[in-house]
Amino acid sequence: MTWKSVSPKGCIYAWTRTWHKFAGAEAFVPPYVSVVVELSDAPGVRLLGTLAGTDGSFGIGSPVRGRPAAVQSGGVAVPTLSWELEEGAE
Amino acid sequence: MNNACGAIAAAGVGLRQYRRGESPLAERGVLVGAILDACEDAGISPEEIDGFATYGDDHNEPVRLMPDLGIRELRWASTVFGGGGGGNAGAIGQALGAIMSGQASVVVVYRALVQGNSGRLSGAVMAHHLNNHMIGAGLVSPAQMCAIRANRLFDHFDVPKETAEAVVAADYYHGSRNPEAVAYNKPFDHELYATSRWISEPFRLLDCSRENDGAGAIVFVSAERARDLRKKPIYVLGVAQGAAKGWGDLLENDDDDQYATSGFRAVTRHLWDMARVAPKDIDVAQIYENFSAQAVSSIIDHGFCSIEEAGDFIRFENLIAPTGKLPINTSGGNIAQGFIHGVGTIIESVRQLRGESSNPVPGARTCLLAGGPGAPIVSSAIFGTEIPG
Numbered sequence: 001m002t003w004k005s006v007s008p009k010g011c012i013y014a015w016t017r018t019w020h021k022f023a024g025a026e027a028f029v030p031p032y033v034s035v036v037v038e039l040s041d042a043p044g045v046r047l048l049g050t051l052a053g054t055d056g057s058f059g060i061g062s063p064v065r066g067r068p069a070a071v072q073s074g075g076v077a078v079p080t081l082s083w084e085l086e087e088g089a090e
Numbered sequence: 091m092n093n094a095c096g097a098i099a100a101a102g103v104g105l106r107q108y109r110r111g112e113s114p115l116a117e118r119g120v121l122v123g124a125i126l127d128a129c130e131d132a133g134i135s136p137e138e139i140d141g142f143a144t145y146g147d148d149h150n151e152p153v154r155l156m157p158d159l160g161i162r163e164l165r166w167a168s169t170v171f172g173g174g175g176g177g178n179a180g181a182i183g184q185a186l187g188a189i190m191s192g193q194a195s196v197v198v199v200y201r202a203l204v205q206g207n208s209g210r211l212s213g214a215v216m217a218h219h220l221n222n223h224m225i226g227a228g229l230v231s232p233a234q235m236c237a238i239r240a241n242r243l244f245d246h247f248d249v250p251k252e253t254a255e256a257v258v259a260a261d262y263y264h265g266s267r268n269p270e271a272v273a274y275n276k277p278f279d280h281e282l283y284a285t286s287r288w289i290s291e292p293f294r295l296l297d298c299s300r301e302n303d304g305a306g307a308i309v310f311v312s313a314e315r316a317r318d319l320r321k322k323p324i325y326v327l328g329v330a331q332g333a334a335k336g337w338g339d340l341l342e343n344d345d346d347d348q349y350a351t352s353g354f355r356a357v358t359r360h361l362w363d364m365a366r367v368a369p370k371d372i373d374v375a376q377i378y379e380n381f382s383a384q385a386v387s388s389i390i391d392h393g394f395c396s397i398e399e400a401g402d403f404i405r406f407e408n409l410i411a412p413t414g415k416l417p418i419n420t421s422g423g424n425i426a427q428g429f430i431h432g433v434g435t436i437i438e439s440v441r442q443l444r445g446e447s448s449n450p451v452p453g454a455r456t457c458l459l460a461g462g463p464g465a466p467i468v469s470s471a472i473f474g475t476e477i478p479g
Binding site for chain 2: 050
């Protein structure tokens with residue numbers, strides 16, 4: 001088995017917009033959108049992250065592109081993916 | 091034909107519930123009180139208890155309960171894995187195993203939760219799930235994990251969101267008529283529901299169970315013994331716990347055809363087989379709702395309707411006692427009776443079949459207890475007033 005690079009592109013599989021200030025999510029300013037993204041290059045495989053810029057209309061199936069980011073949690077930087085809606089997408 | 095169907099029966103129940111932070115006793119004291127209530131209800135001396143089964147990371151080790159209860163000999167002590175309520179019916183299965191195999195004779199299934207001792211339940215549950223993928227995505231609570239799947243159920247499978255509201259409305263309808271419920275005498279309507287604050291979309295506050303302090307206990311004995319006790323025996327007809335392949339992933343990579351379910355695929359076939367009944371034979375159901383949408387998918391998982399039929403079937407008038415096709419959560423459930431990690435739904439199953447519910451379903455002979463949905467391990471049980479031939 002070998003590692004294979006895939007592009008950070010996919011479609012939103014599921015999502016929620018969080019309004020409540022939950023303990024443990026102090027790095028996030030509500031409301032924020034969390035997404036589960038199915039990768040275009042690896043069908044059936046999903047990654048998590050947040051969706052940047054929540055004003056646009058989006059939903060399950062919306063194409064997104066991710067870039068590496070980090071979130072401060074408990075004094076350490078936790079790596080994550082920040083997803084953005086693809087240009088021209090609904 | 092199996093001989094587990096109807097081998098044990100619930101003989102006594104005890105429930106002590108308080109507002110969160112207002113328990114008059116520490117957790118163990120509340121639990122001992124609930125167990126004594128259950129023994130009194132059954133007509134069994136507490137010193138006869140020789141077994142315990144619990145779930146959801148309960149902090150009260152059975153051996154610590156022995157002095158307060160005067161127990162002579164402890165022969166069985168077990169818990170169902172997992173931090174959520176997915177094990178509440180599974181604990182009944184452990185009582186069944188203990189009693190049928192002769193390893194114990196009087197087994198108490200229990201769950202106690204007093205915040206001052208055990209902290210917030212949501213944090214304890216999430217301790218089983220949290221990893222950097224989730225923390226980095228801002229997903230840190232059971233509400234969010236259930237919300238994200240609820241949106242898949244609603245938006246991808248086109249199950250109407252009104253089904254979740256119907257569950258909440260039925261809970262409040264029953265809770266408002268139950269003097270023990272947090273929602274007793276409280277009003278509920280669409281306006282109140284639709285204007286309660288957002289927690290994590292699609293969930294508003296009223297879609298969410300809110301923790302109470304308290305404890306619940308149910309005494310189980312063999313069917314033979316139960317027939318000689320104070321109350322009518324409520325038999326355990328079927329019980330099952332488990333997880334199917336493709337369920338229980340920690341990175342939201344569950345199989346596509348299970349992702350928007352509540353995870354009961356693994357247990358329902360075994361449950362119906364053991365109980366020798368089918369969904370059409372169920373008169374009333376206690377459907378664990380940590381969150382409203384998970385009750386919807388639980389109803390679908392248990393075969394009361396298909397995902398396509400959910401909008402037609404899961405409507406308020408179908409869900410209320412005494413006339414609904416499937417009255418659910420007749421005490422008010424976790425959302426409107428109170429939430430001690432789902433132990434109240436076991437107790438209402440027994441009370442309903444005894445005719446002791448605040449919202450009786452006349453002539454009810456079978457009750458489904460659907461355990462905590464969406465947990466990595468889920469479980470369900472079926473109770474009956476008689477044993478099917």
